[in-house]
Structures are given as structure tokens and as C-alpha cells.
Amino acid sequence: MGSGSDGGGALPLFETKEAKFKNAYRLFLISMFIGICMIWVYRITQILFDDDVEERLVWMLLFLSELWFGFYWVITKSARWNRVYRYAFRDRLSHRYEDKLPRVDIFVCTADPTIEPPMMVINTVLSVMAYNYPTDKLSVYLSDDGGSDLTFYALLEASVFSKHWLPFCKKFNIEPRSPAAYFSTKSNSVVDVEGLSSIKKLYEEMEHRIDTAANLGRIPEEIRTKHKGFSEWVSVTSQRDHQTILQVLIDGRNPNAVDIDGVALPMLVYLSRQKSPNHPHNFKAGAMNALLRVSSKISNGKIILNVDCDMYSNNSESVRDALCFFMDEQKSHDIAFVQFPQSFYNLTKNDIYGSSLSILTEVELPGMDGCGGPLYIGTGCFHRREVLCGKKYGTEFDVEYEDSVLINKVQEGASKLEETAKIVADCTFEEGTQWGKEMGLKYGCAVEDVITGLSIHCRGWKSVYFNPTRKGFLGVAPITLGQTLVQYKRWAEGNLQMLLSRYGPLQSYGVGRIKLGHRMVYCLWCIWAPNWLATLYYSVIPSLYLLKGIPLFPRVSIIPLF
Numbered sequence: 411m412g413s414g415s416d417g418g419g420a421l422p423l424f425e426t427k428e429a430k431f432k433n434a435y436r437l438f439l440i441s442m443f444i445g446i447c448m449i450w451v452y453r454i455t456q457i458l459f460d461d462d463v464e465e466r467l468v469w470m471l472l473f474l475s476e477l478w479f480g481f482y483w484v485i486t487k488s489a490r491w492n493r494v495y496r497y498a499f500r501d502r503l504s505h506r507y508e509d510k511l512p513r514v515d516i517f518v519c520t521a522d523p524t525i526e527p528p529m530m531v532i533n534t535v536l537s538v539m540a541y542n543y544p545t546d547k548l549s550v551y552l553s554d555d556g557g558s559d560l561t562f563y564a565l566l567e568a569s570v571f572s573k574h575w576l577p578f579c580k581k582f583n584i585e586p587r588s589p590a591a592y593f594s595t596k597s598n599s600v601v602d603v604e605g606l607s608s609i610k611k612l613y614e615e616m617e618h619r620i621d622t623a624a625n626l627g628r629i630p631e632e633i634r635t636k637h638k639g640f641s642e643w644v645s646v647t648s649q650r651d652h653q654t655i656l657q658v659l660i661d662g663r664n665p666n667a668v669d670i671d672g673v674a675l676p677m678l679v680y681l682s683r684q685k686s687p688n689h690p691h692n693f694k695a696g697a698m699n700a701l702l703r704v705s706s707k708i709s710n711g712k713i714i715l716n717v718d719c720d721m722y723s724n725n726s727e728s729v730r731d732a733l734c735f736f737m738d739e740q741k742s743h744d745i746a747f748v749q750f751p752q753s754f755y756n757l758t759k760n761d762i763y764g765s766s767l768s769i770l771t772e773v774e775l776p777g778m779d780g781c782g783g784p785l786y787i788g789t790g791c792f793h794r795r796e797v798l799c800g801k802k803y804g805t806e807f808d809v810e811y812e813d814s815v816l817i818n819k820v821q822e823g824a825s826k827l828e829e830t831a832k833i834v835a836d837c838t839f840e841e842g843t844q845w846g847k848e849m850g851l852k853y854g855c856a857v858e859d860v861i862t863g864l865s866i867h868c869r870g871w872k873s874v875y876f877n878p879t880r881k882g883f884l885g886v887a888p889i890t891l892g893q894t895l896v897q898y899k900r901w902a903e904g905n906l907q908m909l910l911s912r913y914g915p916l917q918s919y920g921v922g923r924i925k926l927g928h929r930m931v932y933c934l935w936c937i938w939a940p941n942w943l944a945t946l947y948y949s950v951i952p953s954l955y956l957l958k959g960i961p962l963f964p965r966v967s968i969i970p971l972f
């Protein structure tokens with residue numbers, strides 16, 4: 411779809427490679443499947459020839475468990491059958507499209523200043539503001555469902571600090587671009603010592619001011635007077651009941667919004683959508699939909715990146731990487747979103763709860779990519795705005811990517827823009843509309859992102875999984891047993907809820923619209939929870955029967971080979 415002038419015959423912007431030794435692995439899977447069938451045959455014959463009624467029942471239930479496990483095995487292996495790996499060519503992208511790059515809107519979500527400290531949130535914000543991308547085409551939106559003036563204050567501080575941070579990042583080409591993460595890496599010795607110590611000092615002073623305000627529990631009066639935005643909190647009584655607060659902290663259209671080197675800054679917007687006890691707020695999905703609408707009034711970027719506030723950008727080239735998948739002349743026409751893996755910086759040495767999700771990110775997602783596309787996992791994901799807003803595949807895209815830089819480089823001031831844009835974040839706005847149903851992220855499910863991704867696939871789109879060597883995003887993983895259980899419970903419940911809902915991959919919603927193999931992989935996480943029954947039976951009953959002296963597994967001697 412890219413509107414390249416020299417499109418035809420040009421080198422591709424990305425490449426897809428199949429996993430090595432694919433056929434050998436498939437043969438191995440087939441041989442395992444034959445083994446599984448043999449176990450089934452063994453059980454059936456045992457059941458037929460056993461006269462003891464009680465034993466027969468136990469055998470039958472064991473057989474049912476094994477049937478289930480066989481089915482579960484087939485589902486898990488469907489995610490490994492056709493693994494593919496993607497490679498992006500950023501240099502070709504710059505070469506062909508540098509002056510036609512699309513506008514990109516970045517959404518960062520936060521919901522609670524105590525669980526998600528404002529310092530962490532602004533580090534994420536700063537890391538995405540510092541992408542290696544034309545700043546006049548970059549807009550960053552922070553959605554604060556906590557409606558916290560402390561978060562707002564931190565973002566205000568970040569907007570000032572960014573004037574120093576962005577030039578520093580670009581001058582020394584540093585990685586990662588989250589200040590906290592960067593200052594804690596050891597490899598920053600290459601950077602000029604003076605420059606480093608002065609930027610570090612600025613950062614620490616800012617951190618100190620934010621921490622002081624946090625400890626105080628309120629924003630000091632002398633700070634409140636510095637920005638009109640604080641006056642919004644005069645009428646805020648609770649985080650569940652307040653008007654929309656929308657503040658443009660850096661107006662990218664304003665020629666005076668520049669960093670210390672005089673280079674334009676990206677747009678930076680704070681949004682706390684309206685909340686009212688009488689209206690469901692629909693959690694993150696509600697926040698994302700409000701962001702979609704508000705941003706459409708302000709920058710209206712064609713590409714949207716969404717990150718959780720605990721997940722900073724670890725690679726300043728990710729935007730360009732993702733665009734390679736959206737702008738290839740031959741192969742991009744059906745790609746709706748580009749999902750990066752969830753990677754983490756706080757993993758413990760032995761990772762005893764498997765928080766790294768390595769099977770998911772190294773095996774299952776590449777497998778899913780090979781049969782229609784990875785699921786949308788809610789963070790580290792680039793979307794085409796139109797598709798996220800409900801567009802079906804097959805209809806032509808309206809305009810070229812190249813959109814004149816901030817068409818509305820109008821004379822309308824930031825306050826006017828705030829007034830017009832904030833209306834669409836009111837909680838009554840969605841009443842009687844398709845938002846949360848056919849438009850935007852779907853409501854009513856704990857894994858709103860997964861059903862949203864599935865519905866995009868059902869509308870005929872594909873997606874791409876991109877896992878570069880230098881990770882695109884790093885976040886916080888649950889590392890204690892308690893945190894892990896909460897996380898897994900949410901995913902297990904959410905996915906089961908999805909299986910049973912009308913959006914489930916087995917329901918008519920998915921049937922016929924996405925391929926069988928793709929649907930099977932979607933089931934993988936949906937049947938996580940139901941797996942408990944067979945597992946429990948299989949681990950308890952055979953041991954109990956051994957105590958009674960009745961073996962439920964074949965003796966080696968009866969296998970003819972031995």
C-alpha cells in the first residue's frame with residue numbers, strides 16, 4: 411500500500427523466513443502422534459477386556475483424560491507446525507520513504523499512581539518520545555485512568571526534561587532511551603562524561619521534586635501556579651468521578667516547542683477521560699478508545715503504537731521497524747498490526763515461575779505468525795488506525811501515507827484544541843455508538859486485547875510478529891508466586907471467557923472467516939483453564955490405585971518389543 415514512486419520491482423522492506431529443520435520437526439510430531447494413538451488403542455482394549463466394573467470406570471475416566479491431553483497436544487503443536495521469523499530492512503525504508511513517513515501516535519496507559527509510580531510512567535513516556543523518528547510526525551498521549559494530579563505533574567516535569575533528554579539521546583545515539591534504564595546500564599562510558607553527568611543531575615533533580623510531591627501527598631502551591639492544568643483538579647472529588655481532563659503539554663505545531671538545540675519536540679498530551687459512577691469505564695479498552703478518538707482530533711496518526719506504562723521502549727528504531735511491515739509495496743496490503751513480544755527487565759536468575767514467557771515469545775507466537783498472525787497482546791503493538799477503528803479488509807485505503815505534516819498546522823491555539831478534543835472523551839459519548847463493539851477495542855472481557863485482535867483477523871486481516879535481537883520493549887514481569895497467580899488467573903479466566911463468548915475462536919464468529927489452523931492456535935490459551943480437570947485426575951488417581959496394587963499403566967513386559 412505504500413505510495414512509493416519507485417515501488418515496483420524494488421527490494422522488499424521485510425522478509426519472512428521459515429524455521430530451520432521444519433520437515434524433520436514435523437516428522438517427529440507425526441511419530442509422537444502415532445504414539446499417542448497407540449496409547450488410546452491400548453486403553454480401549456483394556457476397557458473392553460476388563461470385567462471389574464469399578465476398574466472399568468477408572469480406566470474410562472483415565473481414557474477420557476488421555477483423549478483430552480491428546481487434543482490439547484494437537485492444539486499446542488498446531489502453534490509449532492509452521493513457525494516463521496520476520497526481518498525488517500529499515501535502511502530501504504529510509505531510502506524510499508524518508509520524506510513520506512506517516513504520522514505515528516503513541517498511547518501510554520496508566521491507571522494508578524501508587525501501583526504505577528509516576529517516575530516509571532514518565533520514563534516510559536520519555537523513552538517513546540525519543541524514538542529515532544521525525545519529531546513533527548510523532549505524538550505521545552498519556553491516558554491516566556487514575557486521574558492523578560501527581561501523574562500530571564510528573565508528565566509536566568518530563569515535558570521540560572525532554573528538551574534536554576531528546577538532544578542527548580540523539581547526539582550520543584544512546585540505548586535504551588528510558589533515562590532510568592539508561593543510567594542503570596554499565597555501558598554508558600562511551601558518552602562524553604560531562605554531558606552525562608549534567609543530564610544525570612537534571613534527571614535526579616526532577617526525580618527529587620516528583621518524589622517530594624509524592625511523599626507530601628499533594629502538589630505544592632508554588633508548582634500549581636506554574637501550569638493552568640492543575641486548576642482542573644479543584645473540582646475532582648474522586649478518581650471514579652470527574653470531568654475529562656485534557657492538557658496539551660507540548661504543542662508540536664507551535665514553532666516555539668523546541669528542545670535546547672532548537673529541534674522541534676513531539677506532541678505530548680495528557681488525558682484523563684471523564685469518569686462517572688453511572689457509566690461503565692471498561693478499563694483499559696475504554697481508555698484506549700478514548701485515546702483513539704481524542705488523538706484523531708489532534709494528530710490523527712495513521713499508525714498507532716500502544717504500550718503499558720510499565721513497558722519502556724528499549725530500541726529507538728522500533729517505529730521504523732514496524733513501518734517496514736506497513737509500507738512494503740507488495741506484501742503490506744493485508745497487515746493490520748505488528749506485535750512485538752513482551753520482554754522483561756526484572757526477571758530473576760532462575761525464573762522459577764516462567765515469567766519470561768519464553769515459550770510464548772520464541773515458539774508459539776512465531777508459530778501463530780505462520781498461520782495468519784499473532785494475537786494482539788495489549789502492549790508493544792503497532793496498529794493501523796483505520797483497522798483498529800473497524801475497517802474491513804478489502805476496501806481501499808483512503809489516502810496515501812504521506813500526509814502533509816500536521817495539516818492542521820492551524821492557527822488554533824492549544825487551549826482551543828483541548829476544548830474541541832475533550833468532548834469525545836466524555837463518558838456519554840459512546841452511548842448508542844459502535845465503540846467497544848465494532849469499533850475500537852472490544853468491551854466486556856478481561857483479555858480485551860485478545861478478542862480485539864481476533865475480531866481484526868475475522869475481518870480478513872493478517873498480523874505480523876516481530877522479535878528483533880535488540881528487544882523493542884522491556885516491562886515488569888510478575889516475579890513472586892502471588893503476582894504470578896494473579897496474572898495467570900486473569901489470563902486463564904479471560905481466555906476461557908473468550909472461548910465461551912460469541913467471539914470465541916470456535917464460535918460462528920471465527921468459523922469460516924479465519925483458517926482452521928489459526929483458530930486452533932487461538933484455542934491454545936482458551937483451553938488453559940479447562941485443562942485442570944484432566945490434570946488433577948491424571949496426577950491423583952494412578953497413584954491412589956498403585957497403593958491398592960492396581961497399575962493403571964502398561965507393564966513393560968506386555969509390550970511385545972521387550
Ligand SMILES: O=c1ccn([C@@H]2O[C@H](COP(=O)(O)OP(=O)(O)O[C@H]3O[C@H](CO)[C@@H](O)[C@H](O)[C@H]3O)[C@@H](O)[C@H]2O)c(=O)[nH]1
Pocket residue numbers: 519520521522526553555692693694697717718719720787788789856857858859860897900
Ligand atoms: O482501568 C484501567 C485498567 C488498566 N489500565 C492500564 O492497562 C495496562 C494493563 O493493565 P495491567 O493491570 O497491568 O494488566 P496486565 O495483566 O499486566 O496486562 C497484560 O494483560 C492485559 C490483558 O490481556 C493486556 O491488556 C496488557 O497489555 C498486558 O500487559 C496498564 O498499563 C494499566 O495502567 C488502564 O489504563 N485503565
Ligand SMILES: [Mn+2]
Pocket residue numbers: 718720
Ligand atoms: Mn501490567
